[in-house]
Amino acid sequence: GQQVMQIPQYQHVQEGEDFTTYCNSSTTLSNIQWYKQRPGGHPVFLIQLVKSGEVKKQKRLTFQFGEAKKNSSLHITATQTTDVGTYFCAGEDSGGSNYKLTFGKGTLLTVNP
Amino acid sequence: SAVISQKPSRDICQRGTSLTIQCQVDSQVTMMFWYRQQPGQSLTLIATANQGSEATYESGFVIDKFPISRPNLTFSTLTVSNMSPEDSSIYLCSVDAGEFGEQYFGPGTRLTVT
Numbered sequence: 001g002q003q004v005m006q007i008p009q010y011q012h013v014q015e016g017e018d019f020t021t022y023c024n025s026s027t028t029l030s031n032i033q034w035y036k037q038r039p040g041g042h043p044v045f046l047i048q049l050v051k052s053g054e055v056k057k058q059k060r061l062t063f064q065f066g067e068a069k070k071n072s073s074l075h076i077t078a079t080q081t082t083d084v085g086t087y088f089c090a091g092e093d094s095g096g097s098n099y100k101l102t103f104g105k106g107t108l109l110t111v112n113p
Numbered sequence: 114s115a116v117i118s119q120k121p122s123r124d125i126c127q128r129g130t131s132l133t134i135q136c137q138v139d140s141q142v143t144m145m146f147w148y149r150q151q152p153g154q155s156l157t158l159i160a161t162a163n164q165g166s167e168a169t170y171e172s173g174f175v176i177d178k179f180p181i182s183r184p185n186l187t188f189s190t191l192t193v194s195n196m197s198p199e200d201s202s203i204y205l206c207s208v209d210a211g212e213f214g215e216q217y218f219g220p221g222t223r224l225t226v227t
Contacts, residue, residue: 001172033215042205043156045215088155092214099144099209101216105155 006104023089136206
């Protein structure tokens with residue numbers, strides 16, 4: 001079945017440093033979604049990428065979708081303490097059931113003020 | 114978007130018993146999903162529940178252990194049957210209610226089995 005790998009598992013940064021998490025799927029995706037889960041909270045949708053090579057920005061967050069639609073990345077510029085949480089990528093398989101998402105293991109980001 | 118509530122928010126149960134988790138959505142949705150998340154771990158899809166049809170279970174999950182009901186377009190229940198300590202986890206329901214097919218999650222039910 002489809003597998004979605006995500007690295008790193010943990011990342012600790014000083015406030016103001018940049019952060020990047022990478023996601024790689026074993027199969028071609030129809031789209032990839034990113035979610036953020038604060039400690040003790042539930043996953044919250046951030047963004048969806050659909051097109052090959054797509055790049056989207058949300059303030060300090062930059063999301064990329066690979067040309068082959070099998071990998072993606074999330075980059076945060078100048079982290080803040082409010083960025084703390086676990087970031088999950090979730091892929092929707094292009095050959096699979098509609099709307100079913102396979103989640104990566106997530107990257108836990110901690111920020112030292 | 115959608116607002117989702119879950120009951121109970123947490124429970125401590127004895128092994129061998131069953132717990133039913135309720136998920137209520139503030140709007141009508143076609144698909145509802147049930148996930149399990151071990152603390153500090155990723156989300157694992159248990160099953161997809163469509164109104165008016167049998168739930169579709171993922172590999173490793175069976176109806177006898179996790180029966181699901183979907184009586185209407187705003188409500189679903191997941192039962193964790195004959196519980197063992199290995200069932201201790203957070204159970205989340207979600208709905209596919211976004212413009213882009215994104216999922217909205219409930220706050221989760223933290224289950225501890227002793």
